[in-house]
Structure formats: C-alpha cells, structure tokens
Amino acid sequence: MTIEKKEKYNVAVAGATGAVGNAMIEILEERNFSVGNLLLLASERSEGKLLKFHGESIAVRTLTHDSFEGIDIALFSAGSERSKEFAPSAVKAGAVVVDNSSAFRMQDEVPLVVPEVNPEKIIEHHGIIANPNCSTIQMVVALKPIYDKVGIKRIVVSTYQAVSGSGKKAIEELSIQTKDVLNFKPVICSVYPYQIAFNCLPHIDAFLENGYTKEEVKMIDETKKILGDEAICVTATTVRVPVYSGHSESVNIETKDKISGEEVKKLLSNAPSIKVLDNPEKSEYPVAIQAAGKDEVFVGRIREDNSIEKGINLWIVSDNIRKGAALNAVQIAECLTGSDK
Amino acid sequence: MTIEKKEKYNVAVAGATGAVGNAMIEILEERNFSVGNLLLLASERSEGKLLKFHGESIAVRTLTHDSFEGIDIALFSAGSERSKEFAPSAVKAGAVVVDNSSAFRMQDEVPLVVPEVNPEKIIEHHGIIANPNCSTIQMVVALKPIYDKVGIKRIVVSTYQAVSGSGKKAIEELSIQTKDVLNFKPVICSVYPYQIAFNCLPHIDAFLENGYTKEEVKMIDETKKILGDEAICVTATTVRVPVYSGHSESVNIETKDKISGEEVKKLLSNAPSIKVLDNPEKSEYPVAIQAAGKDEVFVGRIREDNSIEKGINLWIVSDNIRKGAALNAVQIAECLTGSDK
Numbered sequence: 001m002t003i004e005k006k007e008k009y010n011v012a013v014a015g016a017t018g019a020v021g022n023a024m025i026e027i028l029e030e031r032n033f034s035v036g037n038l039l040l041l042a043s044e045r046s047e048g049k050l051l052k053f054h055g056e057s058i059a060v061r062t063l064t065h066d067s068f069e070g071i072d073i074a075l076f077s078a079g080s081e082r083s084k085e086f087a088p089s090a091v092k093a094g095a096v097v098v099d100n101s102s103a104f105r106m107q108d109e110v111p112l113v114v115p116e117v118n119p120e121k122i123i124e125h126h127g128i129i130a131n132p133n134c135s136t137i138q139m140v141v142a143l144k145p146i147y148d149k150v151g152i153k154r155i156v157v158s159t160y161q162a163v164s165g166s167g168k169k170a171i172e173e174l175s176i177q178t179k180d181v182l183n184f185k186p187v188i189c190s191v192y193p194y195q196i197a198f199n200c201l202p203h204i205d206a207f208l209e210n211g212y213t214k215e216e217v218k219m220i221d222e223t224k225k226i227l228g229d230e231a232i233c234v235t236a237t238t239v240r241v242p243v244y245s246g247h248s249e250s251v252n253i254e255t256k257d258k259i260s261g262e263e264v265k266k267l268l269s270n271a272p273s274i275k276v277l278d279n280p281e282k283s284e285y286p287v288a289i290q291a292a293g294k295d296e297v298f299v300g301r302i303r304e305d306n307s308i309e310k311g312i313n314l315w316i317v318s319d320n321i322r323k324g325a326a327l328n329a330v331q332i333a334e335c336l337t338g339s340d341k
Numbered sequence: 342m343t344i345e346k347k348e349k350y351n352v353a354v355a356g357a358t359g360a361v362g363n364a365m366i367e368i369l370e371e372r373n374f375s376v377g378n379l380l381l382l383a384s385e386r387s388e389g390k391l392l393k394f395h396g397e398s399i400a401v402r403t404l405t406h407d408s409f410e411g412i413d414i415a416l417f418s419a420g421s422e423r424s425k426e427f428a429p430s431a432v433k434a435g436a437v438v439v440d441n442s443s444a445f446r447m448q449d450e451v452p453l454v455v456p457e458v459n460p461e462k463i464i465e466h467h468g469i470i471a472n473p474n475c476s477t478i479q480m481v482v483a484l485k486p487i488y489d490k491v492g493i494k495r496i497v498v499s500t501y502q503a504v505s506g507s508g509k510k511a512i513e514e515l516s517i518q519t520k521d522v523l524n525f526k527p528v529i530c531s532v533y534p535y536q537i538a539f540n541c542l543p544h545i546d547a548f549l550e551n552g553y554t555k556e557e558v559k560m561i562d563e564t565k566k567i568l569g570d571e572a573i574c575v576t577a578t579t580v581r582v583p584v585y586s587g588h589s590e591s592v593n594i595e596t597k598d599k600i601s602g603e604e605v606k607k608l609l610s611n612a613p614s615i616k617v618l619d620n621p622e623k624s625e626y627p628v629a630i631q632a633a634g635k636d637e638v639f640v641g642r643i644r645e646d647n648s649i650e651k652g653i654n655l656w657i658v659s660d661n662i663r664k665g666a667a668l669n670a671v672q673i674a675e676c677l678t679g680s681d682k
Contacts, residue, residue: 154648158499158591160541160580174539178519193624198515200501200582200589200629202642202656207621211602211644220648233648237591237656239501241541242583248541250499250578250591261552280548283534288541301543303552307495307561307574315543315578 003072003096003336008036011333012071012095014063014086015078016040017049019168020100023326024075029054031330034339041067042078068093073333076100077325091127096336098129098329102214105130105222112225115331115340116273117144122335129332132226133218134324135159135238135247140226141297141323142316143253145271146264147227151256153310154233157219160241160248161204162288165320166191174242196242204238213238246288247320255310261303264312268299273323278302286317294319295327344413344437344677349377352674353412353436355404355427356419357381358390360509361441364667365416370395372671375680382408383419409434414677416670417441432468437677439470439670443555446471446563453566456672456681457614458485463676470673473567474559475665476500476579476588481567482638482664483657484594486612487605488568491651492597495574498560501582501589502545503629506661507532515583537583545579554579587629588661596651602644605653609640614664619643627658635660636668 003009011028015021021042028035038053041063050057061067063082068074068090076083076090077100087097087104104110111121112130117140122129132140135157143152163170170191177187177197187195194201205214212220219236241248259267269276277286278300286298297318305311318324334340344350352369356362362383369376379394382404391398402408404423409415409431417424417431418441428438428445445451452462453471458481463470473481476498484493504511511532518528518538528536535542546555553561560577582589600608610617618627619641627639638659646652659665675681 156497156593156646156648158578160501160582175523179523182516182520194628195630198584198630200584202589202591202626202628203624207624211621211642213621235593235646235648235652235654237499237593237642237654239589239591241501243539243541248543248580250543250580252497252576252578252593280552280554283544283548285543287535287543289536289539301552301578305497305576307497307576311576313576313578 005338006072008034009072009337010037010039010070011035012039012041012068012074012090014041014074014076014082016051016060017042017046018077019164019321020077020325023321024077024329025051025053027322027326027330031334033330033333034337039067039071065089068095071095073098073336075329075333087128096125096127096129098131098332100131100325100329102133102218104128105132106225112222113332114140114226114328115335116141117226118228119335122332131325131329131332132222133215134165134320135161135215135249136219136222136226137324137328138247138297138316138318139219139249139251140223141273142268142299142314145267146253146255146259146312149267150259152232152253153256154254155223156252157234157236158250159236159238160243161238162243162245162247162320163196163240164245165247171244174244178242192240196240198242201240202237204240243288245292245319245321246317247324248288249316251314251316252305253312254308255312258310259312261312264302268302273297274299276300276302285315288317291317291319293322295322297323346679347413349375350413350678351378351380351411352376353380353382353409353415353431355382355415355417355423357392357401358383358387359418360505360662361418361666364662365418365670366392366394368663368667368671372675374671374674375678380408380412406430409436412436414439414674416674418666428469437466437470438468439472439673441472441666441670443474443559445469446473447566453563454673455481455567455669456676457482458567459569460676463673472666472670472673473563474556475506475661476502476556476590477560477563477567478665478669479588479638479657479659480560480590480592481564482614483609483640483655486608487594487596487600487653490608491600493573493594494597495595496564497593498577499591500577500579501584502579503584503586503588503661504537504581505586506588512585515585519583533581537581539583542581543578545581584629586633586660586662587658588665589629590657592655592657593646594653595649596653599651600653602653605643609643614638615640617641617643626656629658632658632660634663636663638664
C-alpha cells in the first residue's frame with residue numbers, strides 16, 4: 001500500500017519525550033518533512049510538556065486509542081508494549097505506523113525496512129512498517145554493497161553499544177556512576193545489573209534459553225529478514241560499553257566471492273549514507289564520539305582477514321539514536337510519501 | 342636450561358616503578374616467592390624512590406648494563422627498547438630473563454610461555470623467556486582445554502581492552518578526560534590520538550602496512566606459537582575502551598570436532614586458573630571491574646554458535662596487569678625454580 005499523496009501530512013510521534021522521540025522531532029524539522037499537524041504523544045505524566053518544532057511550542061498529549069484521528073503517519077517509539085497496544089488503533093484510524101520497537105519486526109506481513117537496503121518492501125505494508133534494531137541497521141547499511149557485489153556467507157559481529165540505547169535513565173546512570181567512581185563513593189546500579197561506568201557488560205536486553213540475549217537474536221534474525229536471505233549465517237555478541245552515544249561494531253564477514261580490502265573501500269566510498277574513514281597511517285578510523293549527532297554510517301579498519309580464504313574485517317560506527325532509530329524511521333516516512341525522490 | 346636449585350633467588354625487577362613492575366613486586370610477595378635479594382631497577386629519574394616489599398623499603402636503582410651481578414632471575418617490564426638493550430647484559434651476568442615486552446617473543450630460540458598452556462617450553466630457553474601479550478594470555482588460557490579436547494580450527498576475536506595496558510599515564514588521561522567531559526571542558530589527548538573517555542578506539546599499538554595493528558598481529562602470531570600450531574587460523578580486532586583495569590574479549594571459535602556449550606562449561610570449570618561465571622538467568626557473567634585485582638581468567642557467555650556446524654562463542658575477562666603480565670611472569674619464574682610443584 002502506498003500513502004495518498006498530499007501537500008502536507010499529519011504526523012504523530014508516540015513516545016515524543018524519549019531520546020528517540022526527541023530525535024524524531026528534530027529530524028522531521030532538519031529534513032523539512034512536509035508536516036501538517038504534528039501530534040506529540042507520550043504517557044500521562046508528560047501531558048502538557050512543551051516541545052519545540054520549527055520554533056513553535058507543542059504540548060504533549062496522552063497517548064490513547066483515540067489519539068490518531070486524522071493522522072497520516074504515526075512514528076512509534078514508546079516501547080514494545082505500547083506499540084502492541086496502540087499501533088493497531090493508529091492503523092484503524094487510517095495512519096501508517098512506522099514502529100521503532102521490536103513488537104512487529106519479525107511478523108511476516110510487516111516489512112522491516114532500512115531504506116538504503118530494502119526500500120522496495122515498504123509498499124508491502126498492511127498499516128505497519130517496522131524499524132529494525134539500532135545495531136542491525138548500521139551493520140546492514142555497511143554490508144549491503146558488499147552483499148550485492150560478492151555475496152556474504154557468514155557474519156561474526158561483536159558490538160560496543162552506547163548507553164543512550166537504553167534511554168535517558170541509562171545516560172544519567174552512566175554520569176552518576178562515573179562521578180561516584182571518581183569520588184570514591186559507592187556505586188548504585190538501577191538500569192543495568194552491574195556498574196556500567198568504566199566497565200563492559202556483555203548483556204543487552206533479556207537472556208533467552210539458548211544463552212543468547214534478545215539483542216543478539218535480533219541482529220541474527222533481522223539481518224536475514226532485511227537482506228531477504230535465510231541462508232546467511234550470523235552470530236553476534238552484543239556488549240554495552242561506557243559510551244554515551246554511538247554504537248561501534250567489530251564485524252568479520254566471509255564473502256561468497258573473493259574481494260580485496262581495497263575493493264571494499266572503493267565500494268563503500270561510493271555507497272549511499274556511508275562514509276569511509278580509513279587511513280591507518282594517519283590514525284584515521286571511525287569512533288563513537290565523532291559519529292554522535294551525524295547521519296552517516298562510518299566504516300573503517302577495512303582489511304582482509306587471512307584466517308579464511310574470503311574474509312574481511314570492518315569497524316562500523318553510527319549514531320544509534322539517529323540512523324539506528326529516529327533517522328531511519330523518518331527516512332521510511334520519506335519513502336512512503338515519495339519525498340525521498 | 343633449568344636454573345640452579347637454591348634456597349632463595351636473587352631477583353631483579355627492571356621497570357619496577359611501572360604498573361606491571363609494581364604488580365610484579367606485589368605478586369612476588371603475595372605468592373611468597375623465595376626471594377633472597379630484591380633489586381629494583383628503573384630509569385634514572387626514579388633513582389632512590391622507595392618501594393615496599395614484605396614490609397621493607399627498597400630504593401630503586403638505575404638500570405644499567407652492570408645491574409645484574411649475582412642476579413638469578415630478572416623480570417623485565419621496561420618496554421621493548423630497554424629489553425633489547427639490557428636483557429642481553431642480564432643473561433651475560435648469569436640471570437634468566439623473563440621479559441614482558443614484545444622484543445623477543447617471536448624469536449625461534451626464545452620460549453613464549455603461558456604456564457597453564459605450554460610450561461614444557463620453559464627449559465628450552467637460552468637465557469630469555471618471553472611473557473606473551475596480555476590479550477593473548479587470557480585467551481589461550483581459556484581456549485587450551487577446548488583445544489586439547491576437540492581441536493580448534495579458527496578464532497575470531499574482538500577485544501575490549503583497559504587503559505592500564507598503556508601504563509600509568511593512560512590511566513591518568515582517562516580520569517582527566519572523564520572529569521573534563523563531565524564538566525563540559527575541552528578534552529586534551531596525549532596518550533591516545535582520540536578522546537578515550539566515553540569512546541572506543543579500534544587502535545592498539547602501531548598500524549602495520551596490511552591494515553592490522555601490531556596488537557592484532559601479536560594475538561595472531563603469539564597464539565600460534567604458544568599453542569605450537571601454525572595451522573590454527575586467527576583474526577583479531579583489538580579495541581581500547583574506557584575501562585581502567587581488566588581486558589574483556591568476545592571470542593568466536595570453530596572447533597575441529599563438535600562440542601556443546603554445556604561440555605565447554607564443564608571442561609573450563611575443571612581447568613586450572615579458569616573461573617566460569619555463566620548463569621544468564623541470574624545475569625551472571627564476567628565483567629572487567631570484578632576481574633580487576635584477581636588472578637583467574639573468567640569465562641562466561643559460553644554458547645553454541647549455530648552459524649557454523651562446530652562453533653562456540655565465549656566472553657573472556659582477566660586482569661591485564663596480573664594474569665596478562667606480572668602474574669604470568671612470576672608463574673614462569675616459579676616453573677623455572679620448581680616452586681610451582
């Protein structure tokens with residue numbers, strides 16, 4: 001289903017007060033998305049809170065089943081439970097939902113879209129389009145040109161994920177714990193089970209029976225769905241690190257046909273939304289703090305892995321709140337309305 | 342060559358004022374190594390500095406070619422250049438050198454030893470025994486029982502390495518930068534090319550022409566030498582993270598024969614120097630801040646990697662200054678003198 005062509009679209013942001021919701025509003029403004037009315041929705045305790053959009057103050061309203069009357073596009077980032085509860089009401093009211101949660105991602109009738117990778121899936125929606133997991137998005141953007149050129153058999157990924165992915169309370173927790181450690185005070189853990197300051201936690205989202213975390217399984221399953229390739233082999237270890245913003249990923253791939261490190265560099269240098277930063281002799285490679293606030297997926301440390309015949313190592317960094325969530329959702333809305341053309 | 346049996350051994354620590362040197366002195370004391378005289382050596386600017394050993398204050402002396410008269414065992418941790426310059430003088434004076442630098446590690450006549458893995462190599466020394474790189478030591482300790490049981494074909498490792506591995510100035514830099522970020526002050530980088538506070542740098546040691554860092558090549562080459570297996574395939578991405586102490590590693594292996602995650606857990610639970618911490622349902626897994634100051638190699642997140650037929654993922658954490666450097670060197674000295682028996 002495409003969306004009816006209009007001059008301006010009425011847009012709702014559900015979860016407007018969260019880190020991703022904030023970024024969605026910012027990005028709609030930055031990219032001059034043709035917004036008619038902007039409806040900002042959140043839980044009851046944020047009712048009346050004012051947020052800026054194009055210089056105007058908009059009061060946040062409480063998300064209810066009746067919120068979506070007259071809305072064309074609803075961007076959801078209020079957690080899986082809220083998406084499951086309220087997205088169907090938005091669809092019933094005639095809106096197309098772009099959902100940032102994991103609620104619908106693996107449902108067959110729901111397209112899971114990264115506009116640089118599988119934009120053609122958007123029209124297959126039945127009211128809901130799912131935005132993939134942050135760590136998956138940046139990886140598939142970087143791997144797609146290689147996948148198209150030489151095929152990819154297997155991916156082994158280890159992540160270095162920022163606390164902003166866990167929301168505003170996690171950002172606060174990192175700051176408070178860091179100060180406490182520096183002042184030799186006892187550290188209190190509430191968002192994470194262990195101290196995150198000056199530490200690394202190989203634990204993102206809940207553990208499953210097979211010993212993997214949900215985050216790891218998301219990277220495995222979503223990569224297959226987005227690339228439309230059930231045969232691609234993926235394994236992941238996802239790790240939270242004491243970084244505020246920007247996910248980094250150490251990615252090892254086995255390609256089907258041989259490709260050199262130099263060829264990968266050229267390929268990615270010409271690909272959309274990717275910026276190659278890779279001059280080891282000048283200590284040039286992507287790092288999280290430089291990716292924060294930017295739109296691109298940054299790739300560096302590109303080199304052949306000689307432990308197998310057709311191996312490549314890459315280091316992939318992106319702003320997890322922007323390309324990993326809010327930006328990708330707005331890009332989907334742009335594709336939906338044809339404003340990406 | 343074995344060492345002449347004695348009641349007590351005269352021990353020199355070259356690089357006594359560094360982080361690893363300090364830990365060597367502490368560990369010699371903790372493990373009641375039979376020390377006769379303890380000679381503490383460092384560069385001229387530390388001359389006269391007092392360090393404690395078994396309650397006694399010992400003045401640091403300047404490291405010279407004439408320092409080693411009467412010394413039985415010289416533990417070196419003063420950097421590659423100093424090792425190259427002064428270790429031969431120690432050997433000439435009759436000492437056996439246990440060298441923590443990378444200066445001699447890949448020389449054929451120099452044993453590269455992790456006592457839990459290849460202690461039998463120690464007697465092959467010609468005056469110098471090399472201590473492997475920190476990130477290699479903890480990995481091979483954890484992998485050896487698996488290697489012996491089912492064989493290992495390939496290792497893909499991504500590291501999360503603490504700043505203490507870069508010495509005391511790096512520890513200071515992390516603290517100062519962290520305070521500056523929290524106080525919105527500009528950050529000054531001197532040890533690392535980018536801000537390390539709240540950031541991850543995929544860059545440890547110098548870059549080589551093939552795009553790998555020396556640290557990555559150390560992990561590849563040293564693993565082969567320690568396991569005595571030139572056919573084992575290894576690739577590595579080594580990353581500095583804003584952690585004071587304790588290296589973490591995400592390790593993916595392909596074994597020769599099939600082994601289940603449960604079998605790996607049992608195997609490692611009974612292996613020397615390894616502590617398995619692996620109860621996902623209780624959020625139990627190793628983390629750097631808990632490994633700091635401990636002797637064991639901690640292993641968790643043990644699970645089958647179903648992206649290949651015979652794959653296992655592990656998360657390996659250890660104190661990089663202790664097992665990764667000072668403790669391993671003292672253990673070599675214990676093997677040398679037979680006091681490990």
